[in-house]
Amino acid sequence: MRPTTLCFPVNAQGQILLGRKKRGFGVSKWNGFGGKIERGETFRACAVRELYEECHLIADEAALQLVAYLDFRFPADSAYNHIGYVYFLHDWKGTVTASDEMEPCWFSASSLPYDEMWKADGIWIPMILSGRIISGTIVFGDDNDSIAHTDFSDTPGLLEQTVPDTF
Numbered sequence: 053m054r055p056t057t058l059c060f061p062v063n064a065q066g067q068i069l070l071g072r073k074k075r076g077f078g079v080s081k082w083n084g085f086g087g088k089i090e091r092g093e094t095f096r097a098c099a100v101r102e103l104y105e106e107c108h109l110i111a112d113e114a115a116l117q118l119v120a121y122l123d124f125r126f127p128a129d130s131a132y133n134h135i136g137y138v139y140f141l142h143d144w145k146g147t148v149t150a151s152d153e154m155e156p157c158w159f160s161a162s163s164l165p166y167d168e169m170w171k172a173d174g175i176w177i178p179m180i181l182s183g184r185i186i187s188g189t190i191v192f193g194d195d196n197d198s199i200a201h202t203d204f205s206d207t208p209g210l211l212e213q214t215v216p217d218t219f
C-alpha cells in the first residue's frame with residue numbers, strides 16, 4: 053500500500069474531529085482524515101488534499117503539527133504494509149461537512165470511540181494526546197485486524213522522510 057497521512061483536527065474546546073469511514077480500507081471505523089499519497093505529492097500536500105476531500109476543511113501545510121510516524125505491518129498480507137505520518141491541526145478554514153468517504157463528528161478527547169476504531173489506536177492516540185511525539189511499529193495478526201505486537205518510542209524532532217519514488 054502506498055504511504056499515507058492521517059490528520060486529526062482539534063478545536064478550541066480540545067475536541068477531536070473523527071470521521072466514520074464509508075468505504076475502502078477500514079470501512080465503518082472511526083478515524084482521522086487522510087489517505088494514500090499521490091505521485092509527486094509531499095506528505096503535507098497529501099494531508100491537506102485528503103482533509104479537504106473527506107470533510108471539506110481547508111488547511112495550510114504549515115499548520116499541520118507532526119506528531120507520529122507509524123509503520124503498519126500485515127504479515128498475513130504484505131500488500132497492506134504501509135507507513136503513515138500523523139498530524140494534529142488546530143487552525144483551518146471552512147466548515148466541516150460530510151463527504152462520500154467520511155461522516156464527521158466531534159468527540160471529547162477523553163471519550164474517543166476506541167471500540168470502533170483500529171485496535172492499536174487505543175494505544176498510540178493517547179500517547180500523542182498527552183503531548184508525546186512518537187514513532188512506532190504496529191504488527192497485525194493473521195486476521196489483519198487484531199494486534200500481534202507494537203513498539204513505540206519517543207522521537208522529538210520528528211520530520212517527514214522524502215517521499216519514496218518507488219511506489
Ligand SMILES: COc1nc(N)nc2c1ncn2[C@H]1C[C@H](O)[C@@H](COP(=O)(O)OP(=O)(O)OP(=O)(O)O)O1
Nearest residue numbers: 056057058076077083085086087088124136170173
Ligand atoms: C492499520 O491501522 C491503521 N490505523 C489507523 N488509525 N489509520 C490507518 C491504519 N491504516 C491506515 N490508516 C489510515 C491511513 C489513511 O488515512 C487511511 C487509509 O487511506 P485510504 O485507503 O482510504 O486512502 P485513500 O487514498 O483515501 O483511498 P482511495 O484509494 O479509496 O481514494 O487510513
